[in-house]
Amino acid sequence: MAEYRGVMVHAEVAEGKLAAIAAELLGCGRRLADDLGEELSAVIVGSGISGLAREAFASGADKVYIVDDVLLQDYQTDAYVPVMEKVLRQVMPGILLMGQTSIGCDLAARLAFRLETTVTMDCIELAVDAGSKRLRRTKPVYGGNARAVFTSELDPQIATVRAKAMTPLAPDTSRKGEVVVIEAGLDSAAVRARVLEKVKQEVEGISLEAAEVVVSGGRGIGSAEGFKQLEELAGLLKGAVGASRPPCDNNWVPDVRQIGLTGKIVTPDLYIAVALSGSSQHMAGCSGCKNIVAINKDPEANIFREARFGVVGDWKKVLPAFTEKVRELLAG
Amino acid sequence: MTVNMIVCVKQVIDPEAPPSSFKVDEAAKKVVPPPGVPPVISPFDENAVEAALRIKDAQGGKITVLSMGANLLREVVKKPLSMGADELVLLEDEAFTGGDSWSNARALAAAIKKIGEYDLIFCGRQAADWDDGQTGAGIAEILGLPGVTLARKIEVTDGKARVERVMADGYEVIEVPLPALVTVSNELGEARYPTIKGIMAAKKIEPLVWKPADIDLEPAQVGAAGRKTNLEKLYQPVHEGKCELIEGESPEEAGVNLALKLREAKLL
Numbered sequence: 001m002a003e004y005r006g007v008m009v010h011a012e013v014a015e016g017k018l019a020a021i022a023a024e025l026l027g028c029g030r031r032l033a034d035d036l037g038e039e040l041s042a043v044i045v046g047s048g049i050s051g052l053a054r055e056a057f058a059s060g061a062d063k064v065y066i067v068d069d070v071l072l073q074d075y076q077t078d079a080y081v082p083v084m085e086k087v088l089r090q091v092m093p094g095i096l097l098m099g100q101t102s103i104g105c106d107l108a109a110r111l112a113f114r115l116e117t118t119v120t121m122d123c124i125e126l127a128v129d130a131g132s133k134r135l136r137r138t139k140p141v142y143g144g145n146a147r148a149v150f151t152s153e154l155d156p157q158i159a160t161v162r163a164k165a166m167t168p169l170a171p172d173t174s175r176k177g178e179v180v181v182i183e184a185g186l187d188s189a190a191v192r193a194r195v196l197e198k199v200k201q202e203v204e205g206i207s208l209e210a211a212e213v214v215v216s217g218g219r220g221i222g223s224a225e226g227f228k229q230l231e232e233l234a235g236l237l238k239g240a241v242g243a244s245r246p247p248c249d250n251n252w253v254p255d256v257r258q259i260g261l262t263g264k265i266v267t268p269d270l271y272i273a274v275a276l277s278g279s280s281q282h283m284a285g286c287s288g289c290k291n292i293v294a295i296n297k298d299p300e301a302n303i304f305r306e307a308r309f310g311v312v313g314d315w316k317k318v319l320p321a322f323t324e325k326v327r328e329l330l331a332g
Numbered sequence: 333m334t335v336n337m338i339v340c341v342k343q344v345i346d347p348e349a350p351p352s353s354f355k356v357d358e359a360a361k362k363v364v365p366p367p368g369v370p371p372v373i374s375p376f377d378e379n380a381v382e383a384a385l386r387i388k389d390a391q392g393g394k395i396t397v398l399s400m401g402a403n404l405l406r407e408v409v410k411k412p413l414s415m416g417a418d419e420l421v422l423l424e425d426e427a428f429t430g431g432d433s434w435s436n437a438r439a440l441a442a443a444i445k446k447i448g449e450y451d452l453i454f455c456g457r458q459a460a461d462w463d464d465g466q467t468g469a470g471i472a473e474i475l476g477l478p479g480v481t482l483a484r485k486i487e488v489t490d491g492k493a494r495v496e497r498v499m500a501d502g503y504e505v506i507e508v509p510l511p512a513l514v515t516v517s518n519e520l521g522e523a524r525y526p527t528i529k530g531i532m533a534a535k536k537i538e539p540l541v542w543k544p545a546d547i548d549l550e551p552a553q554v555g556a557a558g559r560k561t562n563l564e565k566l567y568q569p570v571h572e573g574k575c576e577l578i579e580g581e582s583p584e585e586a587g588v589n590l591a592l593k594l595r596e597a598k599l600l
Contacts, residue, residue: 074504078478102499106481109433109466113473118434118560121464136564141462142363143347145354148462149565192478193508196494201502237600245518255484255519256501261463262518264500270599280351291599293590294575302351307575309597311590313583321587329595 004155007033008065008093010084011042011056012103013049020209021099023059023168025161028126029097030060030169032135035128038094041065043087045080047073053179058171062178065091069184071191074198075103078191081110083184088115090182093156095135097126100160108160119158120150124165135159143261144280144287163265164288201256206240208259213239214268216259216286219246220275220296220315227253230274233323236330242266244282259285275315278303295319335393335488337384338447339417339454340440340471341377343401343408346370347460354568361566363461371408376456378523380516381412383486384454385524391488394418396450398443400436402426406539413534414526420539421447427544430556432563433462437470439554442547444475452493453513457482468515478512484519 009029011022026042033040041063042056053064065087071079084107088096096111098104100122112119124147125138135157141148208214215234217227227241234241242259243252259266261284271289275296276282283306286292294307295315304310311318346369353366365371373381384395397412400423413420423443431439444453453472458465465481472479484503485496491510496503498517508514526534544551551557578593580586594600 077480102482102497105465106469109469109481110473110479112466113434113437113470118432119466120561121458121466139463140569141566142345142354143460143463144569145351146356146363146566146568148563150561151564152561154560193480193495193506193512196505196507198499198504199496199502249518249522255498262457270594279348281347291597293594293599295587295590304575304577305351305571309578309590309593310575311578311583311586313586317583318587318590321584322591323587325588325591326594326600329591329600 002092004092004094006039006041006091006093007036007095007097008041008043008091009061010096010098010104010107011044011052012099012101013044013046013052018044018052018055019099021101021161021163022056024164024166025097025099026056026059026061027168028161028166032095032126032128036094036133039063041091041093043067043084045072045083054173057175057177058173060169063180064177065180065182067182067184069186071186071188072184074195076191076195077106077110077193079186080107081114082190083186084111085114086185087182088156096156096158098158098160100162104160108158112158115156117154117156117158118152119160121160123159123161126159126161140284142280144284164267201254203254203256206238208240208242208257208264208266211240211266212268213237213270213272214242214259214266214286215239215272215274216242216244216276217247217274218244218276221247221252224252229319229323233272233319233326236323236326237270239268244276244279261285273303273307274319276303277301278306295322333488333491334391335387335452336450337387337393337395337452337454338398338444338450339377339380339384339395339412340398341381341409341412342374342459343371343399343404344374344459344461346372347375356566356568358567361563371405373408373411374456374459374461376458376460376516376518379518379520380454380456381415381417382523383483383514383516383520384452385416387452387486387488388416396421396447398440398447399423400428400439402429409539410534410537411526413537414530415524416530420537422539422541423547424541425543427551427557428555431554432559432561433464433466433470434560435554435558437467437474438558439547439549440467441471441474442549443542444471446542446547451510452488453477453511455513455515457515457517468513472513478508479514480506480508480512481515482517483514484517486514
């Protein structure tokens with residue numbers, strides 16, 4: 001019987017390029033493959049994506065599998081699951097890494113059940129067990145209050161990985177490898193759930209993921225009006241405005257501003273958290289930032305356990321004075 | 333058309349309990365429930381109940397709530413009934429506890445088969461305990477149903493559902509034929525509060541309670557015995573806790589001092 005061997009990364013495509021998560025997964029996959037003494041491959045699924053193999057090699061892949069078909073233009077569960085099932089049955093990797101993204105989460109769970117194997121979602125650490133050589137998958141649980149380590153005897157061992165949890169390799173454009181084309185073999189009638197349209201809700205200004213400074217507000221901001229003050233500060237610092245869940249649920253800010261376990265994950269140089277308690281669910285989205293600054297009137301707020309600098313006080317009094325001083329310092 | 337719906341809900345430790353009350357028994361690899369904090373329906377599952385109620389409001393229908401565990405608190409698992417759901421089925425047995433997504437999805441799928449009639453199955457996008465988010469997709473896969481995950485809006489017309497699915501930069505609109513499974517995200521909007529009338533009505537509804545044999549499964553196929561993953565370790569991450577508090581004679585002065593401190597630390 002053939003054995004499951006090697007590490008495979010599902011390299012997601014976004015806007016005609018490999019998504020940022022793909023290089024992070026390849027960086028992690030390279031380390032796991034080297035620890036096992038096995039090969040690292042990438043699988044790229046989409047339409048008109050053959051040219052992207054170079055990027056995967058530069059980020060660490062030894063081999064790239066390409067599945068290129070017009071039916072794979074958009075992510076659709078019923079198209080991507082059978083294609084990935086075919087690839088996995090043919091290649092038989094021991095480990096498959098995917099992104100904890102809207103695509104990766106949907107695809108990984110379906111695939112694991114179809115192949116009667118297991119997946120661990122939202123991993124932040126992955127390592128090969130020295131004794132058993134099985135994959136140890138560490139993930140935050142209970143909204144980030146605890147961490148759990150899982151293993152499984154079943155192959156392939158699938159894990160989805162949180163954005164920005166893994167470090168990409170420095171791209172090496174001289175790296176080359178073998179490209180293997182796999183036919184999708186799809187029947188369009190098999191696609192039951194169909195994408196009719198995509199609606200972008202991108203907010204003005206710098207994107208949260210790219211911003212070097214993020215000014216974030218919580219429940220204590222109290223209104224959409226209150227967020228204008230955060231926008232003013234973010235504007236001064238050439239940063240972006242984020243929020244915890246309550247301001248989004250109350251429509252003070254659009255949902256795409258949400259930072260946290262079920263929102264965006266950001267790693268700016270400076271994260272200014274205003275009137276935000278710092279629940280574990282929220283911190284899951286910003287704990288990668290080394291310089292968290294907290295303004296909160298509750299000295300017991302969890303955010304002070306995570307922050308480097310803090311002011312205990314009413315944000316309505318602290319923030320305007322802070323903003324004015326920042327303006328003065330930046331002008332000087 | 334009136335719509336037959338099943339909503340899966342999970343009783344969990346209240347995720348809003350203060351982080352300082354959160355404790356893990358590392359030897360038992362279990363979370364110690366915080367004393368005096370009652371369990372709740374996992375919040376995304378409440379969003380799922382709300383999604384079903386909005387469809388019932390718009391065009392009529394029946395909502396069956398399905399939950400699983402042991403010693404389920406009736407006042408917790410009956411909350412969806414007091415919000416407006418119609419029936420409650422409980423998979424209640426010690427054998428159903430300690431499962432992973434695999435064994436949980438298998439048991440829930442078997443129960444859904446036994447319930448029999450449905451157009452839509454709803455689950456929360458992930459449960460507030462293991463934050464795994466694969467049970468919904470697993471149920472759909474086992475039952476051979478199409479599905480949409482991370483929904484923020486669902487409308488039903490002519491045997492199809494039109495679902496808005498949350499993406500990082502907005503949403504996509506997906507059309508899916510029924511029956512289908514949909515997992516619901518918080519972007520759908522907050523769940524309604526139970527009404528007094530609803531609470532009174534819920535009191536009169538007796539849940540159907542099923543054991544593994546009632547859904548044609550062996551105890552060894554469900555809960556902890558039916559797992560495919562091993563939980564090797566459960567622990568609490570260490571907080572370094574080195575926040576430097578910036579003070580002042582007034583809140584305004586503290587704000588000014590904070591700006592000066594950030595300049596000193598070369599963060600401005």
